[in-house]
Amino acid sequence: MFLKLVKLELFKIFSKWRTYIGFIAIGVLVPIIHLAMLAEGETLIEVSTRVLRSSFDFNGELINGYMVTRIIMQFLFINIPLLITLVGGDMLAGEATSGTYRLVLIRPISRLQLVIAKFTAGSIYVALLVIWLFILALGLGVLIFGTGDMIVVRYSINIIPEADVLWRYGISIGYSFLSMWVVYTISFFFSSFVENSIGPIITTMAILIVLNILNMVDIGAFSTIQELFFTTHMNAWIILFDEKIDYAAFFRSALILIGHVLVLSISTFIYFNKKDINS
Amino acid sequence: MDENIVLKIENLEKSFKNFKAVDGLNIEVEKGEIYGFLGPNGAGKSTTIRIILSLLKHDKGNVYFFGEKFTNHSRELFSRIGALVEKPDFYLYLSAYRNLKYFSELYGHKFSKNKLYETLEMVGLSGREDDKVKTYSLGMKQRLGLAQALIHDPELIILDEPTNGLDPQGMREVRNLLTDLAVNKGKTIFLSSHILKEVESMATSMAIINKGKTIVEGKVQELLKNSQTHIYIETNNLPNNFNFENNKDIKVIKIEKNNIELEANKNVITSVIDKLRSDNIEIYSVNSVNSLEEYFIQLTGENNVS
Numbered sequence: 357m358f359l360k361l362v363k364l365e366l367f368k369i370f371s372k373w374r375t376y377i378g379f380i381a382i383g384v385l386v387p388i389i390h391l392a393m394l395a396e397g398e399t400l401i402e403v404s405t406r407v408l409r410s411s412f413d414f415n416g417e418l419i420n421g422y423m424v425t426r427i428i429m430q431f432l433f434i435n436i437p438l439l440i441t442l443v444g445g446d447m448l449a450g451e452a453t454s455g456t457y458r459l460v461l462i463r464p465i466s467r468l469q470l471v472i473a474k475f476t477a478g479s480i481y482v483a484l485l486v487i488w489l490f491i492l493a494l495g496l497g498v499l500i501f502g503t504g505d506m507i508v509v510r511y512s513i514n515i516i517p518e519a520d521v522l523w524r525y526g527i528s529i530g531y532s533f534l535s536m537w538v539v540y541t542i543s544f545f546f547s548s549f550v551e552n553s554i555g556p557i558i559t560t561m562a563i564l565i566v567l568n569i570l571n572m573v574d575i576g577a578f579s580t581i582q583e584l585f586f587t588t589h590m591n592a593w594i595i596l597f598d599e600k601i602d603y604a605a606f607f608r609s610a611l612i613l614i615g616h617v618l619v620l621s622i623s624t625f626i627y628f629n630k631k632d633i634n635s
Numbered sequence: 636m637d638e639n640i641v642l643k644i645e646n647l648e649k650s651f652k653n654f655k656a657v658d659g660l661n662i663e664v665e666k667g668e669i670y671g672f673l674g675p676n677g678a679g680k681s682t683t684i685r686i687i688l689s690l691l692k693h694d695k696g697n698v699y700f701f702g703e704k705f706t707n708h709s710r711e712l713f714s715r716i717g718a719l720v721e722k723p724d725f726y727l728y729l730s731a732y733r734n735l736k737y738f739s740e741l742y743g744h745k746f747s748k749n750k751l752y753e754t755l756e757m758v759g760l761s762g763r764e765d766d767k768v769k770t771y772s773l774g775m776k777q778r779l780g781l782a783q784a785l786i787h788d789p790e791l792i793i794l795d796e797p798t799n800g801l802d803p804q805g806m807r808e809v810r811n812l813l814t815d816l817a818v819n820k821g822k823t824i825f826l827s828s829h830i831l832k833e834v835e836s837m838a839t840s841m842a843i844i845n846k847g848k849t850i851v852e853g854k855v856q857e858l859l860k861n862s863q864t865h866i867y868i869e870t871n872n873l874p875n876n877f878n879f880e881n882n883k884d885i886k887v888i889k890i891e892k893n894n895i896e897l898e899a900n901k902n903v904i905t906s907v908i909d910k911l912r913s914d915n916i917e918i919y920s921v922n923s924v925n926s927l928e929e930y931f932i933q934l935t936g937e938n939n940v941s
Contacts, residue, residue, distance in 0.1 A: 357743050364740060371728055455724030459783060462688045462720070463741035464713040633690040 358469055365477035369443065378439035378485050385435075386428055386492040390500055393424050397501075421497030422506040422521045426597060428493040433532070433591065436489065437539040437564055440482055444543030445556035447478050448628065452551035452635040461633060471628040475544060475621055482540045486533045494525065506597070514599040528593040531610065535590040538616045539564070545620045548628045551635045586616045638702040641666050641791050641823040642687070647696035649682055649847075656682040657693070658847035664791075664825055664840070669817045671838030671855065672827040673927075675935050679847040680827045681721055684795050688718055700791065714742055717789035719797060723780030727769035731760055731779050734768055738783045746786060758782045759808060773800030781809065785816075792816065793825045798833060810837055835927040845935045858930065865924045866904060868895040871917040879910065 369375050393400070397419045448471070451457050461467060506521045508514040516524065542563060546556035567587040570578075582588050592609035595602055642664040649657040657679045664670045674680045685691040687698055689705070698705045700712045725734045732751060739746045755764045758778040768776065777800045784792055797813070798806040814837055816822040828834050834841060835855065842852040851858060863886075870893055879885045884903050888896040897907065901923055911918055 360740065360743065364737060367737070368726065371726070371733075373728075454726065455722065456726060458690060458720040458724065459738055460741065461690055462713060462716070462718045463738070464710050464743065465741055466707065466710055630692065632692060633685070 357465065358473060361465065361469060361473035362476050362480075365473050366480060369477055369481055372446075374442050374446065375481065377442060378436070379488055381439055382432065382436070382485070382489050382492060385432065386489070387496060389428050389431060390424065390496050393419065393427070394500060397424070418507050419501055420504040420506070421494060421499070421501045422503065422516075422518075422525075423508075424497040424501055425490070425493040425525070426506070426508065428497070429489070429528075429532070430591075430594075432489060432493075433535070436485065436536060438561060440485065440536055440540050441543040441557045441560040443481055444478055444540040445547050445560060446553040447474050447544050448547040448624075449550050449553040449556055450547075452633075453553065455635055457633045457635060467629045468625060471548075471625050475541075475624070478540055478544060479537060482536045483533050486529060486536055490525070490529050490532075508597045510594070510598065514597065516597065516599070524596045528596050531593040531596070531606075534610060534613045534617075535586075535593070538586045538590070538613050538620075541617045541620045541624075545624045548624045548631070584612065586613055589613055639666050640664065640699070641668075641701055642670075642793075642825060643697075643699040644683070644687065645697045645699070647683065647686060647698070648694045649679075649686055649691060650694055656847055657686065660696070660844065660847060661849055662842050662852060664823060666790075666823055667817060667821050668840050669813065669824045669826060669838045671834030671841035672825060672844070673831065673834060673841060673931060674844040676829075678845045678935075680844065681795060682847075683844070684718075684720055684793060684827060687793065688713075688716075688720060690720065714787065715789055716791045716793065717784035717787065718793040718795075719780040719784045720793075720795050722773075722799070723776040725768045725776060725779060728767065730765045730767055731755060731771070731775075731782075732764045734779065735782055735786060739786045742787050751786070754782045754786050755779075757785070757812070759805070774802060774805050777801055778805070778809075781812070789822070791823045791825065795827045796829065797826065798828070798830065806833070813837060831927045831931055841927075843931060843934050850934050855927070859927065863898050863929065864901045865929055866895075866897040866899060866907065867920075867922040867924070868897070868907070868911070869893060869919040869921075870895065870911065871919070873916060874914070877914065877916075879907070882906070882910075 401418050451460065460470065503518060503521075505518050506516040508516060539560065543556050543560040546559045547553065550556060564587065567585045571582055571585060571587055573582075589609035589612050592606055595606045595609075640663050642662070644660055644662040647657050647660040648655070660679070660683060662672075672680055672683075682691060686693045689707070689710075700709075701715065703709060703712060705712060725731075726737070729737065732755065735751050735755060736746070739751065752761070752764060755761060758781045760775065760778050760782065763771070763775065768779065771779070777797065781794075781797060784794065792813075794813075798809050801809060810833065813824055813826070817824050817839075826834065826838065838855050840853065841855050841858065843850045865888070872892060873890065873895070877890060879887055879897070882903075884899055885907065886898040888898055890896075899907075904921065904923060908918060908921065
């Protein structure tokens with residue numbers, strides 16, 4: 357029955373037009389960035405490697421599909437959370453707004469089953485959105501710019517051999533999903549308290565903005581607290597593209613994100629199971 | 636517990652902060668009955684229905700379905716119950732057919748396309764099944780609400796204002812459908828309604844509640860028998876000083892030139908007629924009205940009639 361519920365929830369998610377806003381936005385933005393990279397990519401690389409060019413000789417094609425994909429990911433990971441809250445914030449509150457809990461919860465399914473099914477279906481949506489981003493970014497990138505060794509300009513210049521690129525992207529897809537899953541879980545959590553989806557969407561966005569601002573505060577004593585912000589760890593997939601991966605840092609970030617998901621989702625399940633349905 | 640009792644509510648209590656919405660409510664609904672659940676606005680009807688259907692958590696008391704105590708672990712019982720709570724709300728972006736399919740699949744098995752279309756036809760929605768619900772009127776949504784309550788052939792049907800929003804023809808159709816379900820198919824119907832005539836014409840048993848408490852419960856005809864009757868008498872010109880003094884069993888509502896309106900038990904009609912005849916007053920007509928509305932007013936107070 358649980359799988360049936362998940363399927364029914366997915367059917368509802370994909371029957372709403374707001375679900376496609378994220379897919380359409382990515383579908384439009386990614387090719388635009390590709391085209392921009394095609395036109396201005398060389399200049400961009402030249403600017404970002406200007407300091408290093410004084411010490412090193414750069415020969416051959418630096419831009420390829422792998423490199424462009426990483427740049428796109430960094431660009432879009434600031435905005436994708438906003439698209440995810442549109443769906444996450446509506447998952448429970450939307451049902452209250454439409455008054456349909458009165459019809460859904462009088463069937464032989466438990467509230468716990470329903471709320472977990474909703475959470476699962478929404479999580480599948482998040483996963484599909486992340487996969488869509490990767491398919492489009494990497495597929496189009498490889499098609500337009502080709503493949504090769506991947507150059508990563510971070511604290512230093514890392515050259516990742518072509519054979520090592522795809523598995524790193526494979527793990528980073530999983531990690532990106534985890535980052536977006538936290539955002540989804542926050543909006544899902546707030547969605548359980550109210551009867552209108554605007555509140556959870558705005559609240560989640562506000563939290564993202566506030567924490568991102570706080571992340572920029574560079575005070576020594578503050579760094580302990582910053583370590584606990586999920587926003588601090590959302591981009592930890594970048595570690596995967598260092599020449600020598602700091603697995604300890606990577607897994608610590610992943611665990612902090614998983615902790616957020618667990619605490620918030622379990623709190624939502626418990627609260628939803630006990631709350632009065634007044635809508 | 637008696638399995639013939641399809642729904643039993645025992646000492647039910649529910650408070651919202653300092654307001655006690657349901658205060659020790661007791662109700663028993665027998666199999667095959669159409670049970671009218673009446674009460675003025677704010678009496679606790681909808682709260683009670685929401686508690687029965689586990690939408691609201693109650694503070695005290697128990698709910699039994701088919702002789703079995705309802706807990707969160709006995710939700711399977713809901714596969715034997717169909718319900719429509721308050722106004723009918725659906726997924727506006729889906730068609731009536733898709734909505735019905737969705738709600739029917741929550742019972743864990745698939746209903747055939749034919750069954751879905753037959754149910755929609757039964758409630759008078761044929762021809763509009765594939766239109767999105769956002770294009771529906773309140774009356775059409777009400778019909779769809781009935782369809783989702785009936786799709787799985789439930790034994791107990793709980794309906795909150797089922798004719799709300801329907802035109803007179805639609806109201807009659809729904810009443811006939813519900814009567815048919817109870818009389819010919821043995822379904823039990825628990826019906827909350829503000830339309831007293833509706834309950835009076837359909838219900839076999841009823842409860843009137845006020846301030847969260849059961850004021851009276853029993854068979855409709857039995858209860859109405861004990862209620863006061865309004866007696867309307869049409870006469871020729873009455874003498875100016877005419878009255879029914881010294882008769883404590885009669886409450887005079889009004890005495891006009893040719894009309895008398897009294898409130899009394901039916902058994903005083905003969906003595907009233909005798910009195911009029913002894914005063915040489917001609918009687919053109921005598922009507923007695925023993926309605927649920929009168930009874931309802933007696934029990935809950937005139938201001939509460941809706």
